[in-house]
Amino acid sequence: MTDNHNDTTGIDAQLLALAHAMTDLDHPVKVDMATWAREHLAQHDRVEADHESRFAEADWQRLADRGVMKMINGVDVGGSGADLATMLLTLEGLGHGCRDNGLNYALVSQMLSTQVALERFGTPDQHAQWLTPLMNGELFVGFGMTEPGAGSDAYSISTTAEPLPDGSYKINGHKAYITFGSRFDMALVFATTDPKLGRWGITAFLVPGDTEGVERGLNRAKMGMRTTPFGDMTFTNVIVPGSAVLGAPGSGAAIFNAVLEVERSYVFITQVGAMQRQLDDAIAFATGREQGGGPISSHQAIAHRVVSLKERHETARLFVYRAAMASAAGNNVSMASALAKIAACDAGIASAIDAASIHGARGYVSEYEVERDLRDAMGGLVYSGTSDIQRNIVARQLGL
Ligand SMILES: Cc1cc2nc3c(=O)[nH]c(=O)nc-3n(C[C@H](O)[C@H](O)[C@H](O)COP(=O)(O)OP(=O)(O)OC[C@H]3O[C@@H](n4cnc5c(N)ncnc54)[C@H](O)[C@@H]3O)c2cc1C
Known part of the structure; x- marks a missing residue:
């Protein structure tokens, strides 16, 4: 990039x-x-x-x-x-x-x-x-920050990395709800060398999945994005050399912040594309499905829902590209990336509901592949920092 x-x-x-x-x-x-x-x-x-x-x-x-x-x-x-x-x-x-x-x-x-x-x-x-x-x-790879006791308050993690006299570290802890957590070859693990230091005590480690004491969890069943592997990662007395540290010791929170800002700017770009597919499908269905002697698209209620799909697709798209423009211009992107995430996530959920509604029973039955979009879109409320946390970021920037 x-x-x-x-x-x-x-x-x-x-x-x-x-x-x-x-x-x-x-x-x-x-x-x-x-x-x-x-x-x-x-x-x-x-x-x-x-x-x-x-x-x-x-x-x-x-x-x-x-x-x-x-x-x-x-x-x-x-x-x-x-x-x-x-x-x-x-x-x-x-x-x-x-x-x-x-x-x-x-x-x-x-x-x-x-x-x-x-x-x-x-x-x-x-x-x-x-x-x-x-x-x-x-x-x-599993990118592991979240723990059972540390979600939105990410820096309250309890996974520890004890520095050993020979320069290596001993890692102990449990990471939860991790993308690829059920089948990773390498874990990027955030752990604290001193919980009293809070965010300043966090270091990022690159841990080979075949190291003794590393365990992959089962693939967790979930509402949507089911084809994404997902699970927990546990570390029991895992010894890694000093060369496994990513960046400098103590820089884990800064690494996490920098990466999350990029992630939340663009993570919805494939969903933006999916919203265009949803629009194509809705137009094809609404113009092809006949009830009462004509296509259902002749009803304003249906046509307006299709227009909402179009409007939300373009809105989500503009917010993501605007975050990219802020980044390319070298501006601070924390507001633009938080807004991109909020706008694209909310648009995706609202449009998935409208698309299901346009399809009637076919929007509710799995085989027509319409309802899946709603389940898939719901995850966006949570990953890359919940939408509530994004709103906190924007509120702070507005001086609230
Ligand atoms: C599909 C998916 C993929 C994921 N992949 C990864 C991954 O690869 N790596 C990883 O580390 N994690 C991953 N996660 C975990 C995700 O980052 C966390 O679930 C998320 O940070 C929220 O933490 P939590 O679930 O513990 O919820 P909590 O933090 O307990 O939040 C519960 C509710 O309280 C609200 N809340 C909490 N604190 C505040 C606050 N200060 N202000 C306002 N509202 C608040 C939240 O918005 C939420 O509605 C993934 C999650 C999902 C769903």
């Missing part, structure tokens, strides 16, 4: 590219990706996969082979160095074309959290060991 704030020409070019992306709903990068995703991803058994919480491993590899995971990282660490506009258009196209929202969420979650953290704070050895295989789709 090219992000050179000292280069005015680079900034202008990025802002121009983002302005084009923002205003062109049929941008060729997005259309190409949507067409490819429609033809290659989520082809079979989607309802069963959702029912069985089955992750689409082969599709994950297809995405890696197409170079999608590489787009978030710069060329100097082996990424493709895509500009922000190209990356967002590609992910938006993915959301439009690929009907497996859980696969799409797993992808953006990994790219926007661990891959960003590794590039910004990792050493060349850590890039080679972890970032390269992640970009190639060869392994999975």
